[in-house]
Amino acid sequence: MKILVVHDRSEIASQIRDVVVGVSAAAAIDIVEDAVGARDKLTEDYFDLMIIDLTIANVSGRGEVSYQAVEGLLEEVFTPSRIFAPGNIVGITRDPDALKRVSTKIGSHLMSIVREDDEGGWQTELADRISYVQLSQRARSSAWLTKHDYDLFILSALDKELRPLQSIFELSEQRGLPGVFDFVFNDREGRVRRAACAAIGRAGQASAAAEAEGLICQLRPKLAIMVGFCGGVEGKVQLGDILVAETAIDWDFGKWKPNASAAKLYSRPEPITIRGSTTHRIARRLVDGGIGRIDGLQEGLFRRSAKEITSPSIKLTPFASGSAVIADANVLETLRGLNEDIGGVDMESYGFYYASRYSRAARAEFMCIKSVADHCKPDKDDRLHEACCYASAELAHHIVTREWDFS
The missing domain is CATH 3.40.50.1580 (Nucleoside phosphorylase domain)
Structure with missing residues (x-):
């Protein structure tokens, strides 16, 4: 399973990596910190899951951190383009207002949105989402081996x-x-x-x-x-x-x-x-x-x-x-x-x-x-x-x- 983590705070990105490894030790994980880095990765390769912070900069260290960079990226992902749309997308944020700002058009494309909390409950919730993606991937592999597509x-x-x-x-x-x-x-x-x-x-x-x-x-x-x-x-x-x-x-x-x-x-x-x-x-x-x-x-x-x-x-x-x-x-x-x-x-x-x-x-x-x-x-x-x-x-x-x- 290949997973792309997009997060501008290295300590949270590291925790997300630990959650992923805890669910699937063999997962291949790429981490970037801004929308441009995510766009480059999605242009180069296909990912089974993208875990993305809803408030990041378009370019790290330049410009305002906001939900608009993610909105622009997701609009591009779900429009025919050179980007490989990931199999599933999980949004993650610590800003309650970001949940309201994400438009219905963009939010409907997310598998789920996980809200960061200080107690660590978000890690359990995220692990559940990753487990489902892993289960779904196994089901696809099983179908590929046993189910016909064309007559x-x-x-x-x-x-x-x-x-x-x-x-x-x-x-x-x-x-x-x-x-x-x-x-x-x-x-x-x-x-x-x-x-x-x-x-x-x-x-x-x-x-x-x-x-x-x-x-x-x-x-x-x-x-x-x-x-x-x-x-x-x-x-x-x-x-x-x-x-x-x-x-x-x-x-x-x-x-x-x-x-x-x-x-x-x-x-x-x-x-x-x-x-x-x-x-x-x-x-x-x-x-x-x-x-x-x-x-x-x-x-x-x-x-x-x-x-x-x-x-x-x-x-x-x-x-x-x-x-x-x-x-x-x-x-x-x-x-x-x-x-x-x-x-x-x-x-x-x-x-x-x-x-x-x-x-x-x-x-x-x-x-x-x-x-x-x-x-x-x-x-x-x-x-x-x-x-x-x-x-x-x-x-x-x-x-x-x-x-x-x-x-």
Whole structure:
């Protein structure tokens, strides 16, 4: 807990410090003696509690000591500005007249006002207020760990993978989180749900894990979905197939050892699976029902692929996820040695699954949906990227509006 003490009498400021330490020995305490010092501290950092004398100078040693300096500071705190408004504010004074002078507008923003007395009763009263702030902080921390804020979060690696969502939902960029877009949608019961989406801006395992962890902790969604396109293992999947990653396998984690002709990677993967989850049950249901049950999806893929994708399927398959693009048959054969059922190959699913599974905030259910744009060959190109981005976004849209029970 971080506490800012604003008081122009050092002996009282010291007593306040003792009260704080008595309630919370680990509290971080900053002490300043005037309104300018308080303003500087509130500009630099966020405080859980500010304890402020109601009669201080604007600048210590210069000007009159009065309630007006505090009134001006509090007006600035509660007006949109560069100042971080503290979580709670307790006023403290030994001047009975100051209690009357504090305007209703300012007084309403104070958690309470403690009147100093010679018997020391004010210290007990202040300790009670600090205890409540500490209890409130613990409750917020507990809620952060267990309660969800958003219903849905959709993440992609590249901007073009997120682009189809612009035509599906009405997106508006968040003020506090640049690059994160808010939107609402109706779930299968017709209820309005709160959602957000973002594109990382680059491919890669590390960026996927870092962005997913940060945004999942901030947004705390009930359901997190990654969308986009991927490579596919020929013979297991066809171009345009929409894959749900049943398991994400970090294939390039391991050890390079010398061999007769060249060094060889000996993989030591630690797969993460969605088996047993609600996302897994829904994916199985979609696979069983087939792509035909999703209105317009097959026709849209056919049209956006210039008629190349004619009979796509929805498949639940393991993904090989690594830090580099694969365009070599020998590497593909190595991957199949890890799990012969691997169908999808990408650079983000493992990082996304790791961040979702081990999030330090309220845990989300999660799934990765990607459509096969190539077969990981040297002649791979981007001709099917638009169609595959559309396919994964549309399947995600179908899941959140027709399949998922957000209640």
